[in-house]
Amino acid sequence: MNEQWIEQNGKSLYVKSEGKGDPTLFLHGGPGGSLDYFLPEMEPLTNSMHVIFYDQKGCGKSLADPSGRYSIRDEVRDLEALRDAMDLEKITLFGESWGSILALSYAVAYPEHVSGLILTAAIGLSSEDHLAFKNALLQKLGFRQKLKFGWYSILSGITDSSRQLERLLDPFYVHSQESLVRKKDISYNREAQKQISRDIESTYDLLPVIDRIQGLPILIAQGSHDILTPAYMEAQILPHLPNADLVEVRDSGHWTVLEKPVEMRGLVEMFMNRSAHFQIFKQGGVGS
Known part of the structure; x- marks a missing residue:
């Protein structure tokens, strides 16, 4: 793949790209993750x-901002600067987990530059959905795991306990524990993770401006065993996005790209082609 660093707004963003046709831009999760999550699966x-x-x-x-500040608004501005620097008139955004929040936030800010949205491991449209995600995750933990979670969370203010938290929570992000064998050890920016997570909890609310993207084609591909289930998406998110299609990715947890890469690639291709086959998958779900 072609790789480059794009200098915009005093920042240096690392980019990998290849292929021809209408551009699809992938937004990784975290917050604080990296594009390596999508490779080689996508x-x-x-x-x-x-x-x-x-x-x-x-x-x-990508280099850190000398200011050391991270927020949803800054990430939206960076994404717009990247689109402009690459001379892309319109883009389809593929947002995974936190990337789904970024994709939606960008779309309401710059709907004229978005062709469509593909959201997976979606978190929702507001801080209330984010809180529902956190609560649902905690409910999955057993008593001892909750004690460990609380202890590691306390320690995070004193020392870096992120690895312990990852090892504790990873099994709850997948449907099949065997999937964790294929999980890459991605290095996270913990400061970005902390600051953006706080920003989501305190300011994230797209409901007052959601009408700005009512005309966009949107696909939500949610794992059957995700923290926020397809049923949650149908009840809480689709009423605000009548233009969105919901597909259940069977036998998958939160990390659909890791657990069901073939099915996710197929959905992306069908969404981009607006194929009639997409309607079949929409009605019946994908996966074994």
Whole structure:
């Protein structure tokens, strides 16, 4: 894949891209993760479309902002600067987990530059949905795991206990524990993770401006065993997004790209082609 660093707004963002056609730009989760999460699972898409991956500010190979500040608004501005620097008139955004929040936030800010949205491991439209995600995750933990979670959370203010938290929570992000064997050890920007998470909890609310994207095609591909289930998406999110289609990714947890890469690539291709086959998958779900 072609790789480059794009200098915009005094920041250096690492970008990998390849392929031809309408551009699809992938937004990694975290917050604080990296584009490595999508590779190699999504790389085969470059054979049929123009695919762009990038590391968000201070993540992966992208340099950190000297200010040391991270927020949803800053990430939206960086994404717009990246689109402009790459001379892309319109983009389809693929947002995973925190990336789904970024995709939606960008879309309401710049709907004229968005062709469509593909959201997976979606968190929702407001801080209330984010809180529902956190509460649902905690409910999955047993008594001893909750004690460990609380202890590691306390320690995080004193020392870096992030690895312990990852090892504790990873099994609850997948449907099959065997999937964790394929999980990459991604280096996170913990400061970005903390600051953006706090920003989501305190300011994230797209409901007052959600009408700005009512005309956009949107696909929500939610794992059958995700923390926020397809049923949650149908009850709490779709009423605000009547233009969105919901697909259940069977036998998958939160990390659909990790557990069901073939099915996710197929959904992306069908969404981009607006294929009639997409309606079949929409009605019956995908996966074994």
